Amino acid sequence: MPPINSGDTAWVLASTALVLLMTPGLALFYGGLVRAKSVLNMMMMSFATVGVVSVLWVAYGYSIAFTTDRYGGLFGGFEALGLRGALDGVTGAEGHGIPVLAFAAFQLMFAIITPALISGAIADRAKFGAWLVFVTLWVSIVYFPVAHWVFGADGWILSKLKAFDFAGGTAVHVNAGAAGLALAIVLGKRLGWKKREGLKPHNVPMVLLGAGLLWFGWFGFNAGSALGANGLAGMAFINTQVATGAALLGWLVVEWMRDGRPTAVGAASGAVAGLVAITPACSTVEPIGAIAIGLIAGAVCALAIGLKYKLGFDDSLDVVGVHLVGGAVGALLIGFFATTLSGGTGDINGLLYGGGIAQLGKQALAVAAVGAYSFAVTWLLGYAIDKTIGFRVSAEAEAEGIDTAEHAESAYELSGPAGGGAFALAGIAPQAPVREEEKRAETVGAE
């Protein structure tokens, strides 16, 4: 067994914790963007995903994604169920070995955040139980195989097509974005969507905090994907930073020109769009290329979020506009900005560095394959769940607020007439919604 390199292992373990933090960060980002009456459900969709996927990953997810291919580059094997068979393994190049379990933990965090990203498309209206069923089926049928295609040593996108996706522009972002589009279509629009009645974000500072935590955690996502403390990690790290800053600016410029004002929500959204776009490209472009990718992604995503109003689907928090479009932009721009100058992975030059058009074609095929597979399977899953157990809450529950309807909780004591000030001093509690069973019990008692 090759020796374990302690420096590389330390960086991968630290990166793993960083990537985990992205999911609570995403919960804050999404939570701030919804209304006060549905913030808990929004955040719970992310938090509960941590629980579900952690268990499934150990049970069979890791095995499907990362054990030796048996099925033509589509699926891994079943020899690491329960992570047995991986318990004392070492992976990585000679002299840079890391424990397989550290790698498995790192990749688990990617498997967690990908379905969590989808939840933004169906804000305010999905039954919590149906969401858990969806996450279970979706990671099993969509994410685990797609992770094998893109990240597995013998997956077809990595080893046969040789499209480039360093940290998951296709496997994570195009995948989640296409799934979000399918689910938004299956679940339909929220009440009041057409007139946008009261659908505005309820806590913009929370959106910024969430975006900040995503940005912080993303260094683990991208630089951690080097799987070692090395030059590649340094390259991915600086590219992640500058692309994100540039995308923030790109988004603000579009807002300033189109709407007359640059917004805080726009700055946060632009940063996330930049992080998404640089994810596939961060190891194969130079920092100047990363800035260009960020600027383009920020501007394109700021324009793309208007599509849902034109096409008429309620992708509530713009999973399509930011993740599908941003991931595709990043993956495709590799075909232009990839350079061997970067000293990173991939021995390719993009169109702007004297390379041919072949790589761009491969990138487009990878985006199309992941997007089409994810959209089709997600639509079928969503449709099946909706027809069996029902995916959407009742109109009354949606109007009253999904937090009280699905979780019997409300996020804030401060909202509404029974909030702060004199009412709080008087100890007047907000009126709790009475459940149907309690109503019946009371009537029986009264008789």
Add this chain to the structure above:
Amino acid sequence: MKLVTAVIKPHQLDAVKEALASLGVAGLTVSEVQGYGRQKGHTEVYRGAEYTVEFVPKIRIEVVIDEFDAGKVVDALVTAARTGRIGDGKVWVTPVEDVVRVRTGERGLDAL
């Protein structure tokens, strides 16, 4: 006695309070309210989508005074609350039959 009710811009509360105090008005009640007048709220833009905020936050002031002071108090209040821009608010005056000070039981003007 008269009840003077004013709905004003939140930022003007301090100025109004000072103006009323300098006239010897002994007490007042304020509350946070929301509403709109002829300007019908304002719009905000999130991710390129416009949202109309119909109800604008305002402060409501209520003060009960001797009816002989009513003209003076209303003038001072209006002067202090005015910025000259849209949304400065409204002031109205209604008659009050009786007032009781809870602690002592005093009635009428003595209770003010």
